[in-house]
Amino acid sequence: MPPGDLAIWFFIFAELLAFGIFFVAYAFARAHNVELFNESQQHLNIASGAINTLVLITSSYFVVRAVAAIKQNFSRECARWIAAAIGMGGIFLAIKLFELYAKFSAGISLSTNTFYMFYLSLTIFHFMHVILGMVILTAVMLKARSGGYSAKLHTGVETGASYWHMVDMLWIILFPLVYVIH
Amino acid sequence: MEITHKPHFIRPCTLVWLTLMSLTVTTYAIGEANLGGWAIMLTVLGTAVIKVQMVSSYFMGLRRTRRLWRGIVLGWLLLVAGLITIAYLSTIK
Numbered sequence: 191m192p193p194g195d196l197a198i199w200f201f202i203f204a205e206l207l208a209f210g211i212f213f214v215a216y217a218f219a220r221a222h223n224v225e226l227f228n229e230s231q232q233h234l235n236i237a238s239g240a241i242n243t244l245v246l247i248t249s250s251y252f253v254v255r256a257v258a259a260i261k262q263n264f265s266r267e268c269a270r271w272i273a274a275a276i277g278m279g280g281i282f283l284a285i286k287l288f289e290l291y292a293k294f295s296a297g298i299s300l301s302t303n304t305f306y307m308f309y310l311s312l313t314i315f316h317f318m319h320v321i322l323g324m325v326i327l328t329a330v331m332l333k334a335r336s337g338g339y340s341a342k343l344h345t346g347v348e349t350g351a352s353y354w355h356m357v358d359m360l361w362i363i364l365f366p367l368v369y370v371i372h
Numbered sequence: 373m374e375i376t377h378k379p380h381f382i383r384p385c386t387l388v389w390l391t392l393m394s395l396t397v398t399t400y401a402i403g404e405a406n407l408g409g410w411a412i413m414l415t416v417l418g419t420a421v422i423k424v425q426m427v428s429s430y431f432m433g434l435r436r437t438r439r440l441w442r443g444i445v446l447g448w449l450l451l452v453a454g455l456i457t458i459a460y461l462s463t464i465k
Contacts, residue, residue, distance in 0.1 A: 191437065191438075191441075192432070192433075192434060192437050192441040193432065193433050193437070199441070203444060203448075206445070206448050207448070210448055210451070210452040213452055213456060214452060214455040214456060214459070217455065217456040217459035217460060218455075218459045220459065220460075220463075221459045221460070221462050221463045224463045228408075232406075236400060236403040236404055237400070237404075239403075240396060240397070240399070240400035240403070243396045243399075243400075244393055244396055244397075247389065247392045247393060247396065247427075248389070248393075250389075250427065250431050251385065251386070251389040251431070253431075254381075254382075254385045254389075254430075254431050255382070257379075257433075258378075258379045258381065258382050258385075261379050262377070262378060262379070351432075352432055355427055355428075355431045355432045356432075358427055358431075359424050359427045359428065362392075362420055362423045362424050362427065363420050363424060363452070363453075365396075365399070365420075366399050366403075366416045366417065366419070366420045367417075367420075367456065369403060370399055370400075370402060370403035370416050371412075371413050371416050371417065371460070372408045372413075
């Protein structure tokens with residue numbers, strides 16, 4: 191069995207499918223508007239996309255450490271690693287909001303062109319998944335802090351961890367696809 | 373069976389974390405250098421595929437589960453990356 195509650199895995203696979211279709215749709219839409227996509231992509235902030243990748247990867251690693259901690263029966267340590275991961279999620283959101291604010295201030299919207307329609311909807315859709323992941327991790331952190339998990343019983347920690355890794359995985363594809371490849 | 377001593381997956385996961393960070397910096401450098409073309413595209417997308425596989429195998433821990441679960445994620449990954457590659461290569465004249 192995969193780590194965590196089996197139900198979360200059906201949810202994860204549904205999410206992978208939805209994002210997968212979105213990624214492929216982006217690639218084929220680009221194939222029909224190569225110049226427009228290449229030109230619009232030049233205006234994206236690659237540094238902020240890259241920093242956010244580093245931030246999410248690190249937060250995923252923190253969640254790995256949280257799972258390792260609870261497997262040793264260290265509830266408080268587990269809660270602290272999760273809190274650190276949530277903090278990284280907050281940094282991701284702040285950087286993303288800054289980036290989106292810059293785009294909206296420049297008058298860019300979903301109707302600007304096909305590239306921006308994809309850029310905004312893909313990143314905002316992913317943004318909402320980061321928020322959901324942070325909500326799940328917060329619930330797990332609170333339960334861990336109150337000693338609700340142990341070395342033997344910690345399915346909840348692995349469930350939250352699996353969802354958070356998925357959010358990280360999706361950004362690992364989204365970043366090169368939308369910001370770098372042309 | 374659960375373990376109560378220090379889990380043996382910490383060290384490999386730390387190495388994976390450092391590798392993922394390095395690969396991200398590489399992708400960023402390629403982006404900042406504004407490099408394009410099919411070879412670059414395949415390199416960057418291939419890097420993303422390796423990174424996702426590392427997250428799935430090590431961080432998610434799917435390498436310790438039945439092949440079915442790994443297979444679903446890997447199948448999804450290869451299908452999506454394959455279709456993206458087809459879409460990109462179709463634009464090269």
